[in-house]
Amino acid sequence: MLIKSYGSAVQGVNAYTITVEVNVSAGTKYFLVGLPDNAIKEGEQRIESALKQYGFKVPRQKVVINMAPADIRKEGAAYDLTIAMGILAASGQMAADNLKNYIIMGELSLDGSLRPIKGVLPIAIQARKEGYKGFILPAQNAREAGIVNNLDVIGVESIKDAIDFLDGKVDIKPLVVNTRDIFEETVDQYAADFADVQGQENIKRALEIAAAGGHNVIMIGPPGAGKTMLAKRLPSILPPLSLHEALETTKIHSVAGKLGEAASLFSTRPYRSPHHTISDVALVGGGGIPQPGEISLAHNGVLFLDELPEFKRTVLEVMRQPLEERRVTISRAKTTIDFPANFMLVASMNPCPCGFYNHPEKECVCGPGIVQRYLNKVSGPLLDRIDLHVEVTPVTFDEMTATRKAEDSRTIRERVVRARDLQVQRFKEINYIHSNAMMPSQMVKDICQINEAGRALLKTAMERLGLSARAYDRILKVSRTIADLADSPEIKIEHLAEAIQYRSLDREGWAS
Numbered sequence: 300m301l302i303k304s305y306g307s308a309v310q311g312v313n314a315y316t317i318t319v320e321v322n323v324s325a326g327t328k329y330f331l332v333g334l335p336d337n338a339i340k341e342g343e344q345r346i347e348s349a350l351k352q353y354g355f356k357v358p359r360q361k362v363v364i365n366m367a368p369a370d371i372r373k374e375g376a377a378y379d380l381t382i383a384m385g386i387l388a389a390s391g392q393m394a395a396d397n398l399k400n401y402i403i404m405g406e407l408s409l410d411g412s413l414r415p416i417k418g419v420l421p422i423a424i425q426a427r428k429e430g431y432k433g434f435i436l437p438a439q440n441a442r443e444a445g446i447v448n449n450l451d452v453i454g455v456e457s458i459k460d461a462i463d464f465l466d467g468k469v470d471i472k473p474l475v476v477n478t479r480d481i482f483e484e485t486v487d488q489y490a491a492d493f494a495d496v497q498g499q500e501n502i503k504r505a506l507e508i509a510a511a512g513g514h515n516v517i518m519i520g521p522p523g524a525g526k527t528m529l530a531k532r533l534p535s536i537l538p539p540l541s542l543h544e545a546l547e548t549t550k551i552h553s554v555a556g557k558l559g560e561a562a563s564l565f566s567t568r569p570y571r572s573p574h575h576t577i578s579d580v581a582l583v584g585g586g587g588i589p590q591p592g593e594i595s596l597a598h599n600g601v602l603f604l605d606e607l608p609e610f611k612r613t614v615l616e617v618m619r620q621p622l623e624e625r626r627v628t629i630s631r632a633k634t635t636i637d638f639p640a641n642f643m644l645v646a647s648m649n650p651c652p653c654g655f656y657n658h659p660e661k662e663c664v665c666g667p668g669i670v671q672r673y674l675n676k677v678s679g680p681l682l683d684r685i686d687l688h689v690e691v692t693p694v695t696f697d698e699m700t701a702t703r704k705a706e707d708s709r710t711i712r713e714r715v716v717r718a719r720d721l722q723v724q725r726f727k728e729i730n731y732i733h734s735n736a737m738m739p740s741q742m743v744k745d746i747c748q749i750n751e752a753g754r755a756l757l758k759t760a761m762e763r764l765g766l767s768a769r770a771y772d773r774i775l776k777v778s779r780t781i782a783d784l785a786d787s788p789e790i791k792i793e794h795l796a797e798a799i800q801y802r803s804l805d806r807e808g809w810a811s
Contacts, residue, residue, distance in 0.1 A: 326361030520691025
């Protein structure tokens with residue numbers, strides 16, 4: 300008897316329906332075809348043991364299982380439940396009528412209970428898109444799938460629950476999650492706030508500009524100056540996530556298996572801070588079964604690289620293309636997978652190995668040439684993609700003990716949102732540009748026009764400060780963002796002057 304059950308394969312952040320065809324006929328042996336990996340092949344033992352726990356069995360006949368389409372490689376143990384349901388229906392041990400209505404996924408334990416799986420959200424989205432009535436999956440993943448409306452999410456604890464539900468012996472109520480209400484209740488609830496930071500007003504201003512224009516930023520300063528503390532608070536001043544952005548971000552974390560049992564839609568912008576020992580594959584994504592890396596997990600949020608020169612050179616260099624294209628392409632012999640990677644890069648570094656170069660009080664003990672050699676660990680092409688270079692100085696005792704309350708994140712965010720709204724209007728005809736930082740060079744000339752006085756100031760700055768040619772476009776982009784924050788239609792000379800000071804590492808002789 301030939302029966303079809305339905306599962307799903309996740310490639311990148313998208314899912315594709317897999318049809319599991321099971322035919323039980325006269326003969327012997329168990330055949331599994333359709334490019335399954337070892338985890339799926341080993342499922343035969345798990346399925347047989349799980350079924351025995353509840354009085355069912357794998358028929359001692361010829362069982363042929365085909366996973367179609369056969370040219371897509373199937374990976375992982377999540378097909379255990381799909382195959383088990385097909386075997387039971389094909390051998391007449393359960394009714395087959397309801398199989399066509401549901402996507403069924405789950406990894407089986409030997410006792411018949413179900414383990415959680417990865418990639419539930421994109422599978423649920425695809426199931427609704429293709430018109431399936433529901434999705435039967437492990438109870439631990441049910442809340443994650445419940446994000447998708449108009450789909451019956453049936454969370455089951457064991458294979459017996461799934462059999463009884465499909466046989467009509469028990470009625471399991473679909474899990475209902477009011478996604479929009481939960482999202483609106485929790486949106487922008489950040490634990491860290493700029494109100495906690497005393498002093499450092501110039502650094503807060505630089506981060507506000509970075510947030511308003513989507514600019515990458517690097518902070519250079521001695522240990523304990525507050526670089527990490529400030530970076531942690533940057534997501535709290537970024538514009539709130541839209542529902543579409545939240546869904547996109549949640550999909551990536553679902554594929555990576557980073558959502559827990561209490562998973563819900565992402566309501567705050569992600570903040571990722573990998574250790575400097577990270578490998579290039581862990582940062583950008585890839586592996587035997589391609590998985591999103593840290594830069595994709597930071598999509599729509601902030602990627603913070605602390606102690607930038609301590610990262611391996613190869614790790615930093617692989618970020619150059621994703622910073623430009625805002626996506627990562629993982630190529631394999633038979634497939635190419637794209638992961639989104641639209642993130643803000645925030646980096647921090649000490650000015651030298653001892654950390655006290657240019658310190659107002661402590662003396663640097665690094666020898667001649669050591670400082671420049673330390674800075675050279677970060678390549679010019681990577682610095683070329685960072686718009687703001689900010690020098691961080693230690694907070695004074697008076698600033699630390701001041702009783703005046705600092706400006707909170709909500710107030711700063713309101714100014715950032717107003718500036719972003721101007722940019723949305725400016726780029727409304729261009730789908731792939733949403734902020735000033737994303738402008739290509741040819742567009743900078745049209746949008747970031749300056750008057751004669753501004754041109755003279757920029758020329759003087761480039762000559763006297765020894766600014767490199769690559770700083771020119773960056774200064775114009777940042778000055779356009781500063782003008783947006785000031786609600787100014789044109790770039791004024793004071794906007795240019797402020798933008799010029801954020802190019803510390805481009806100055807000739809900065810580390811001499």
